[in-house]
Amino acid sequence: MFIGNETSDCINTGDTTWVLISSILVLSMMPALAFFEAGLLKSINTVSLVTQIIGGASILSVMWHLIGYTLVFGHSYRGIIGNFDNILMLNVRYDSCSRHSPTIPAALFGFFQMMFAAISPLLITGAFAERLKYKAFIIFIIGWELFIYYPVAHWIWGDGWLKIIFQVQDFAGGMVIHTTSGVSALICGKMLGARKDFDKYNGEFPPSNLPLAALGGALLWTAWFGFNAGSALQSGPLAVSTVVATQRSAVCSGVIWLIMSWIRHKPSATAVLNGVIAGLAGITPASGYIDPQYGAVIGIILGFTSYFSILLFKHKLRIDDALDVSSVHGVTGVVGSIAIGFFGQKSFNIDGKDGLFFGNHSPYLLGIQLMSVVITGAWSGLITIILLKFIDRIVGLKIEHDEELGLDEEEHGEQAYGWRHSVIPDSLNEEQIHLIVRGSVNHHIQAEQKRLSHISTINKPSMPSIFHQNRRATVVR
Structure with missing residues (x-):
């Protein structure tokens, strides 16, 4: 029996429970991201980061309820964007399923996807941290969501042209989330310019609170299993294989970063944290389409490519992407999306396809993945440049402030701690x-x-x- 776009008598309680838990896990990634970034950056900008991420998550969630869901998952208009049938989440039922979620309530699917929509532009905060005006930040995330996230998510996850015509594969957001945010992060870092003392520290500023960053990183790691395995939309074998693939990629990438930091200097806690997150981000698009054994192989590749891309972007090109979002998320999102074209196996997901190494060894899927990465990356880059130039013209981008005073007092009139680095001289x-x-x-x-x-x-x-x-x-x- 069908009611509009929904099907009744379909809800599986086990699947529903798992996706509910996964939704809450993904929600916890937002405060975790705030902790992680605040610990790695100056303590005098902690309030700024928390306000950007928690305030941004609230704004983006409201947008999702108003128009986001329908623009992404509504019936497609020429394969470009969804229509307004489900504006204000109308006709998104709690007691029946949808064509996008055959065994869980349609409203739960919308809730789960809201978490992805909310966190995606917030990843870019790590790139422009300590420089962007709060007014500019608000305009940027709203514009980014409207003109980058909603269209790309519709193309790949909704009824858009990349999915319907080419059957592109992106299990949990390698292109939709990580490629788009990574490209935008690189452009933001370039256009905003370097922070004070960038050359002094060679772009690698000392963390203000490493235990806080480690706490945030650990919470991100835990929540990522909901991010990836929740995208199975079921609690069966596919969710299990996704969890295992995610873990293998994360730890292998973390080991690579640890070894590389040790070779260059000393074994670094910051490096191993970033390495684990690079592995988590990179396996995201492939996690539900591959044999988990290959998660380790992909994790090693992700570790090397993300680490060396930092040397390129930050040390060679001198782009101040503060927390290396372009490498840890962007490069890994590209690599993981392309990896599906090699390691994809239909036997692990009936909705997937065999990559170059399996089945009839067809290069078709690899070609589709390469094409889609180029398209989504180029679209994100173009719109980001337009957005930044527009914002700079109307309110300005980079705040003119004393970098020793920080954004916490300058922009928000609050302090995270009862003391400030600015009042403590270098020597007594x-x-x-x-x-x-x-x-x-x-x-x-x-x-x-x-x-x-x-x-x-x-x-x-x-x-x-x-x-x-x-x-x-x-x-x-």
Whole structure:
């Protein structure tokens, strides 16, 4: 029985449970991304990053409910964009399925896809971090979502031309999310210019809070299983093989980054974190189409290509992509999307196709993947350039601020921590050190005096105060 675009009597509770959990896991990637970026960048820009990511996620989620779902998954208009049949999520049912989600409620599918739509432009925050005006940021993510994410997602995941005519393969967003955001990140880094002291640190600024970055990276790693395996839209063998392929790629890429950082200098925590995320991002498009054994092979390739692309973009071309989004997400998204053309196996996904190494060894799928990567990357690059030039003309892009003061106070009037790097000189003389120590000791004594006085007043009002005894014994000259 069909009701409009929906089918009834179809809901599988196991599949529904898994996609619900996956949706929540993907939602957790947004605060995780904020932690990860804040820990790797200056502490005086922490509030700026949190406001961009959490505020951006809220705006993008509202957009999805209003027009995003229907533009991506509505019936296609000439294969370019969806129509307005489901504007405001109208007729997206909670008690029946859709043609895009045959065993879960249509509304759950829309909710799951909303998480992808929300996080995609937020990945680019790592590229223009510490430079972009907040007004410019808001206009940018709205424009990016409207003119890049919605059309590309429709072309590949909806009823768009790349899917219907060419049957392009992108399981969880290698082209839709990582290629598009990676290309945009590279252009943002180039057009916004380098931060202060870029040459001093050779583009690799020291992290402000590595444990916070590690926490964010760990949460991203955990949530990525919902990102990839949730895209199976079922809780069966396909979800299991996707989880295994994702993990193998992540750890193999992480090992490559660890070894490379050790060869160049010392084994780096920052490197292994980025290496794991590169492996997670790169396996995203292929994870549901390959034998998990090949996840390790792809992970090794991803590790090398992402690591060396940083040397190209940042060290050779001198592009200040602050957190290497163009390499960790963009290059890996391209490599993972093309890898389907080699390693894809229909036996692991009936909706997939055999790549060059399997079946009849046809190069057709490889050609389709290459063509689609070029098209989506070029479209993202073109629209990003237009957006940035437009924004620069109306509100300006790069905030003119004291980089020692930071964006937290300049743009948001808040601080993440009760201290600032800007008020601490590079070196202290002996007199300043003594003043700080004496001030700390006196502060402690005053607090202790108040506490003991309070106790004495309550418990022993008639006896000599311990406070006065301690005061004589602890006077600091």
